[in-house]
Amino acid sequence: MKTGALIIASGDYGEGQQDNEGIPVFLPMYPLDGTTVIKGEIAKLRKAKISPILVLTGCHSETLQLHLSHNNVVIIEDEDYQRHSFTDALALGLLQAKEQMDRVLVLPVEYPAFADKTLEQLLDCEHSAVPAYEEQPGWPRSIVMDADLDEQQNAEDLWTQLNTEHLFTDDPGITYSLLEENGVDHISQYLKDRWNATTLHFRNKLVISREEDFFGPGVYDLLKYIDETGSIQAAAAKMNMSYSKGWKIINRAEKELGFRFLNRCNGGKNGGSSTITPEGRVFMERYHAMVEDMRRITQNFFDVYFGEFQ
Template identity: 30%
Template sequence: MKKTGAVIVAAGLSSRMKAFKPSLPFGDSTVANCTIGKLKKLDIYPITVVVGHKSDELKKSIFFDDIRYVENKKYSETQMFDSVVLGVEDIMNLCDRILIMPMDLPAILEETLEKVLSIDAELVRTTYNGQPGHPIIVSNEFAKSLGNYCGEDGLRGAMESYGSPITNVDVDDEAVYFDIDTPEEYSELIEWNYQRGKGYPIGPQIEVKLKAREVFFDETAYRLLRDIDSQKSIQQACVSVGISYSKGSKIIKDIERELGFPVVEKWTGGAGGGGSSLTKEGLRLVDSYSKLMSEMYKDLEKKYKKYFAMGLRG
């Protein structure tokens, strides 16, 4: 039985995405761990990840111990094909054939991968409705020729000029070319994947409440006081928070009752006809709550990754 390895390319800048794609939430894990996890379930080994941009961050975010890493130090000035060559050169003597795909195709179904892997041909290309996608599987012999290819169209051009026929495997899985190059594409992929019954990305969420004799301060109260400070009006702050004036007034009264001192002060007259602002104690309350939440979220993110980054499905 032929041994299949894999090269996953993740060296790019992700400039259009404006976020580091491999670490984005996907399914019950991240893009990187979801993609690698599917390959490992199919006993693909070895797996080489070609890194470049934020290489250290990517390595730390991958929670599999037996992954090989190759760094494309010229990732900002080279193409994906150059990363592919680095990856295949790393493992081409360790397996009989190599599965090649970019990291940012996390929605590909396991059954799709199984179907493509079942094809015994020198060059295998996945398609959906005739449109080329990933993964691509190439023989060890073809991999050895990649470093000498100097033509156009990268990997596609190298395959078409190699001399052996390309076996196209049409699959019923649009995800084979549904990558995430922009925030809009990422949002579309998340929603599309959810609609086909594959779940929604999970993440931690907490709410911190302050309690004296009774609970008197939460995120709604924080946003109300924050907006009173910026807008100098209780009425306008209630509108921006999305609560009635009577509810906003009650929140302020509850805070002041539990604390025993005022957090909002009103004034009348002047060109604007009066307004409201926070007392120095109110300002300190808002500032301290904001800093507490910021630190708690940072700690929560670390602990969440510790227990959930590998996903729930094993």
């Protein structure tokens, strides 16, 4: 059975969508997990040897086509996407897919968090199926093509066919949508957790010392949170650290380095306000830069020594 995929990315994803900072974004091209939403989905489908991959575009179609120009996908443009419902888009996409595959995995672009194991389950199933996690249906969904499918077939009939037999899985990611409240944060954490659970990786940290350690990830994070909140008390609370301990580790770092990290302004219900000094900011920037260089260089060595165990 020849199995392909249909990614439905034709909705008004570029109209009214905003990131966590309120900046307008085009959802299919939103940065996620080291790539973009839609390129990540395509990569997962390719890994499962699913081909061809059709992408139904609409909103910002030309931009999306350019974005995917080197991804070897088949573009279908829905010129009336603003008037079409999801089932209309589904009908349009399946009509194009009928000539190229026997079975299609349908994926709305806003559901990027499915696992490789879920794809394997769907591919092992010879009939149309809907993956479900704890009774909640998710995506992608598998539909065996109807040889009699034509332009007159009612979109609601297609939707009924797509909502057929449930295929139960332990993958909650199939239910996560980027369009939900805090959806980006939710999915990003899910992908990070899955990567940690399935990928061999390493941890390193940079600690600066004289006779004793005095500056490391904890001090850096505390200063970063102080920079964000303007408050030692708020920053310490964010790290589940006592106010007095926060002061202690900052004072120790300042004593060892011979300059202040903070400008203090006493008073107020939160114990006053604090800002990072110019010297402190330079030190923090250099610390962060060295951590990033260490991670990059060490990753290269890790791949050499342990890549075959992945």
